[in-house]
Amino acid sequence: MKKVLILGGTGDAVKLAAKLATIPEIAIISSLAGRTKKPSALVGEVRIGGFGGADGLANFLKENAIDFLIDATHPCAGQITMNGAIAVKAANIPHLMLVRPQWERVSGDNWIEVESVAAAAQAIPASINRVFITSGRQQLEPFLQRSQFHPETWYLMRSIDPPDIELPNSEVLLERGPFSLEQERHLLRKYQIQAIVSKNSGGDATYAKIIAARELGIPIIMVQRPVMPEGEKATSIEATISWLNLKTSKLGGAK
Structure with a gap:
């Protein structure tokens, strides 16, 4: 053996x-x-x-x-x-x-590429008020810090388990992928999402959000791999x- x-x-x-x-x-x-x-x-x-x-x-x-x-x-x-x-x-x-x-940018994608989740929080444009966080529940501190300077921003976070940090002005979805394209289109429209924070995970399980963002013209702040x-x-x-x-x-x- x-x-x-x-x-x-x-x-x-x-x-x-x-x-x-x-x-x-x-x-x-x-x-x-x-x-x-x-x-x-x-x-x-x-x-x-x-x-x-x-x-x-x-x-x-x-x-x-x-x-x-x-x-x-x-x-x-x-x-x-x-x-x-x-x-x-x-x-x-x-x-x-x-x-x-890893996922590769294609025509129609609007990505802001950053090196860390902390950089992603800083890269959210001040004009963006509704953000979908899909980068994990364990690195929310940078968004908590950002909310002190941008209290008007509303956050939607999706994870398997509840986060350890509670963001003010936010909602948490406890869900496990994969997610279909129709699900992601519906979610982005329902919550009127203006930007997405994502890690460049690659694979098919969560790629539908990338397609949906492309279709709806929503920018993605993409955390690159180490x-x-x-x-x-x-x-x-x-x-x-x-x-x-x-x-x-x-x-x-x-x-």
């Missing part, structure tokens, strides 16, 4: 775990940070909580005799991805980053499984 640790928290990680669970020679452990109170159901062993940085992750890999590390975290989760790249060097095991392609560490990468679950099959055959019966 070869042991695979999946750094998860995404829909891709859930699907990957389900696929790998059908391979008899593979034992999987899915690791979740624990930030989502109601994570999607996962197949196989699940570990919840942080590792204590790169050193803690390296120790976990060694102590649990992990053969492969697959990073299937959110494309914007830069710190855990960096920790993984450091840890596998200390543990001396193969490592793959499953990174879905720089990825060097290392092997795949852009699909199928490519990830092919990589693992290749690595497993090379290892043969020995670690």
Whole structure:
């Protein structure tokens, strides 16, 4: 048996775990940070909580005799991805980053590209009074600070779990994607949204909001992905499984 640790928290990680669970020679452990109170159901062993940085992750890999590390975290989760790249060097095991392609601007898109959520809050034009926040529930402090100077701005926030910070003059939608184009069109019109804050997550689950914004002429303040560490990468679950099959055959019966 070869042991695979999946750094998860995404829909891709859930699907990957389900696929790998059908391979008899593979034992999987899915690791979740624990930030989502109601994570999607996962197949196989699940570990919840942080590792204590790169050193803690390296120790976990060694102590649990992990053969492969697959990073299937959110494309914007830069710190855990960096920790993984450091840890596998200390543990001396193969490592793959499953990174879905990012969204690319097309004709009709009105994007304001920024490097962080904090920069996104600052980039909201003063003339915008109704903002749809889709960048996550854990980075709302910059919008709280902005509301002190722009108390007239109303915010709509969508997340799986309730946010830890309550924004004044706001509404929260507790929903889990994927979302259809018709749903997103209806939402943007219903709430009279004038701007969207989004991370460049890539994938299909939430791309409908990008299309709807394009159709309705709504600007998107797009938080770019952090720089990825060097290392092997795949852009699909199928490519990830092919990589693992290749690595497993090379290892043969020995670690």
